[in-house]
Amino acid sequence: MLDLYGTPIESRLLLGTARYPSPIVLAEAVKRSGTGILTVSLRRETAGGRNGGAFFDMIRELGTRVLPNTAGCHGASEAVLTAKMAREVFQTNWIKLEVIGNHDTLQPDVFALVEAARILSGEGFEVFPYTTDDLVVAERLLEAGCKVLMPWCAPIGTAAGPLNLSALRSMRAHFPDIPLIVDAGIGRPSHAAIVMELGFDAVLLNTAVAGAGDPAAMAEAFAKAIDAGRQAFGAGMLEPRDMAVPSTPVIGKAVFA
Numbered sequence: 606m607l608d609l610y611g612t613p614i615e616s617r618l619l620l621g622t623a624r625y626p627s628p629i630v631l632a633e634a635v636k637r638s639g640t641g642i643l644t645v646s647l648r649r650e651t652a653g654g655r656n657g658g659a660f661f662d663m664i665r666e667l668g669t670r671v672l673p674n675t676a677g678c679h680g681a682s683e684a685v686l687t688a689k690m691a692r693e694v695f696q697t698n699w700i701k702l703e704v705i706g707n708h709d710t711l712q713p714d715v716f717a718l719v720e721a722a723r724i725l726s727g728e729g730f731e732v733f734p735y736t737t738d739d740l741v742v743a744e745r746l747l748e749a750g751c752k753v754l755m756p757w758c759a760p761i762g763t764a765a766g767p768l769n770l771s772a773l774r775s776m777r778a779h780f781p782d783i784p785l786i787v788d789a790g791i792g793r794p795s796h797a798a799i800v801m802e803l804g805f806d807a808v809l810l811n812t813a814v815a816g817a818g819d820p821a822a823m824a825e826a827f828a829k830a831i832d833a834g835r836q837a838f839g840a841g842m843l844e845p846r847d848m849a850v851p852s853t854p855v856i857g858k859a860v861f862a
């Protein structure tokens with residue numbers, strides 16, 4: 606079972622809660638996904654014109670564990686402040702730490718991310734950093750106290766799928782014992798299956814489900830793909846070969862008259 610900061614989690618799908626057509630559709634998607642963790646943006650919901658309090662109440666009523674996030678924060682101090690608000694609102698030390706460094710790509714500012722991770726870990730938070738697939742940054746985040754890493758596979762909201770499989774593969778190989786959750790850029794269930802087949806521990810996604818024609822059906826499709834990818838990883842997959850190998854062994858030679 607997936608273990609995140611000592612908490613066992615059954616489902617390997619973490620789901621975002623933004624951009625659903627309605628709260629009812631969100632609730633149905635959560636149910637059919639079987640997810641054990643929902644991520645909720647503090648800044649978007651409190652500043653986005655909606656009534657943040659009512660939205661947070663609705664999320665609590667779903668009864669699923671919440672991983673609040675600092676989406677929309679652009680500096681370490683803003684992210685730290687938002688994390689502290691999240692701790693008050695959701696009574697949890699978990700925080701998905703997002704510090705955005707570029708408006709167009711929503712690429713994380715990895716320098717501010719490491720700084721914020723160090724401050725928050727020092728204050729008792731259990732930090733889930735949204736990061737790139739860079740190994741040196743990953744090392745720094747672990748040194749800063751993170752025990753889980755959340756590398757992107759493509760920029761947020763692009764649905765582009767894994768853009769750099771080789772970087773993801775080396776991340777898995779370098780950190781065999783650290784829970785690695787692919788976060789952002791997943792567009793299709795097949796993308797989720799691919800990263801799970803590489804040995805990633807879980808997937809976090811939002812746009813591909815919330816923006817689907819039928820979000821609840823898509824949530825279920827993702828859950829199945831994630832389970833299939835995980836099972837395939839555990840079952841031991843064949844490596845691709847250059848030369849053909851007959852799938853039916855042939856004994857002796859056929860004689861044609």
Ligand SMILES: CC(=O)[C@@H](O)[C@H](O)COP(=O)(O)O
Nearest residue numbers: 621761762789790810811812
């Ligand atoms: C909801 C959330 O936390 C997003 O910032 C996250 O990174 C998901 O990205 P996608 O919307 O691309 O799945």
